[in-house]
Amino acid sequence: MPPMSSKTVSASRVTLADIAEGCGVSRATVSLVVRNSPLVHADTRAKVEAEFKRQGYVYNRGAANLRQGRSSIVALVINDLSNPFFAEFAAGVDEALGEAGYAMLLGSTSESVARQQAVLSSLMEHRPAGIILSPAEGSEAGGVAGAVGSGTPMLLFNRDMGGCGWDFLSMDNQAGARMATEHLLAQGHRRIAFYGGFQVSSSCRQRRLGYAEAMAAAGIAPEPHWLIETAPTRLEAARQVAALFANDPALTAAVAYNDAVALGLMLGLAGCGRQAGRDFAVTGFDDIPEAAVSVPPLTTVATDPRELGRQAARRLLERIAEPAQATAAIVAPVRLAVRLSSSPPL
Amino acid sequence: MPPMSSKTVSASRVTLADIAEGCGVSRATVSLVVRNSPLVHADTRAKVEAEFKRQGYVYNRGAANLRQGRSSIVALVINDLSNPFFAEFAAGVDEALGEAGYAMLLGSTSESVARQQAVLSSLMEHRPAGIILSPAEGSEAGGVAGAVGSGTPMLLFNRDMGGCGWDFLSMDNQAGARMATEHLLAQGHRRIAFYGGFQVSSSCRQRRLGYAEAMAAAGIAPEPHWLIETAPTRLEAARQVAALFANDPALTAAVAYNDAVALGLMLGLAGCGRQAGRDFAVTGFDDIPEAAVSVPPLTTVATDPRELGRQAARRLLERIAEPAQATAAIVAPVRLAVRLSSSPPL
């Protein structure tokens, strides 16, 4: 006599075979139902679906992927999730991935190249269909390629690593810095510094390029000491403010590498007896939430990180669908949010 | 004649069998090597590991998990990644999970119960070893249980849903609000409102409780209209400020539900001819980055969301290791960050 079991279902151990047996069809048929194949008769489908409910069936996508030799996972590797810019980016990636039926595996590197290698290797063991990587500062193409291999489509975000056949998405750093500089020029500033960031980073180079472009167009040749390098953090930016005026006390404005640097700069200005937005103009880059509420509110180049995330995911999915297509470098537009920190010179 | 292939390895299609064949051992042996079994001879291990390198082998954790009937993935489901509090929390979860060799599958719900159901169901198909869920506003235990089943350990974060045999981790809302209220009382305030949040949310109820406790201890019976409900957003908080003074223009301070509400409240005060930190004291909750740089800087209850994330992950991993143990409600301590927004009354 069979036991009166399977009324209470044992924790999601229900398999396709159980369903098949439960309603008297083959496993193949159940498999077709689960994947919405039109081959199966409506009555059969209904019967099978009722059995799904009854037994509490949960599809095992891992098993399916193993058999099919594909994957419904995309890995996102980010330097710093606690940076709101990347958090928004991740939210955008998740959004677009979810729509396409992919799940997102997330890893973070804390800007450490060593951790990045470890995280990439570990994520690869889950056989993602593709990877979105925002490279840690100082990443090298060789190391990353070694961890990822050549079989997994990858899209680089924010920092390029020398065309290794990967797609690359970034915001238009050059145009952004150009817009910020042009804005300051339009306010009547002439002696404008470019403040902060590491020269080695591609985003810093691009922003400096935009700055130089605008200055040149205005017929101004920036002095070498108008270019000040600092770690891209608030604290470091605040510390270096003295260096800004050491060589040229007549500077009246600065295009900061990013908002963190700009906020640090504004803080440091006070220590030099100057006040941002009053006797010195500052612009930032990123438009982090704080920018709108700082004192004074910070004029900055606004990007839409969530939209960037969506774009990154969509582009990667395209490549997953068609791996052979040519590699692309996508540049997303930016806009200037003008606030009080960028007033005309005295 | 065999082809001279396999010099350039075809994109990570290398399997254990290839390695076994490549160095003349059985697949079982290679499997033992990959899992660091002490059973295998050092020479054999070295030979196999050399072959890993040579062929560029990547372990397929999905296949291993399928066979072993376990999982090395944990799913994190969060209401809003663009909220820095949750982003930090996620970073902490990721950190602790990584240390333990787990990968993190991330989903976000945008505070939508419907999306939460969809996300949970979708993530379950990847057979996570456990789930950390920060429930969307209005979640019900039944729905969540339906999507997750009873076989997967789950830890709830931040919002409880009526003891369904799940672990629950939250910060000490009650103590935090009590501390904030006591601080205002110590400054000499008596007519103190509790401002913002939805009464239905457990965190709001707990904070109100802490507020009431401190008031009672000071011998003050809060008037009913000192409790003002608003959506927990800056905008809504700013809009409702008039309501605050409609019934009682003599209020001198408010304990705000969280920092967003507090910042909105401070904004709205200006519209009523008052100034936070000068003729009205405000405290917040969360210590978001903006709190330190707002004008005036916001006194607030600081939590350490990254540490909360680590704790959540560690607790979940414990339960995964030992599913039978009793369910726990973990309350993480908080501290008060005193700043200028909470000055004494005029």
Place this chain on the structure above:
DNA sequence: CTGAAAGCGCTTACAG
């Protein structure tokens, strides 16, 4: 439209 058999890449007993 449905069923029996083989296989995805791994691990697990079970012998040796």
Place this chain on the structure above:
DNA sequence: CTGAAAGCGCTTACAG
């Protein structure tokens, strides 16, 4: 310490 066989839960041809 190593090997041959079976199986995790699914899908894929291939017959019917």
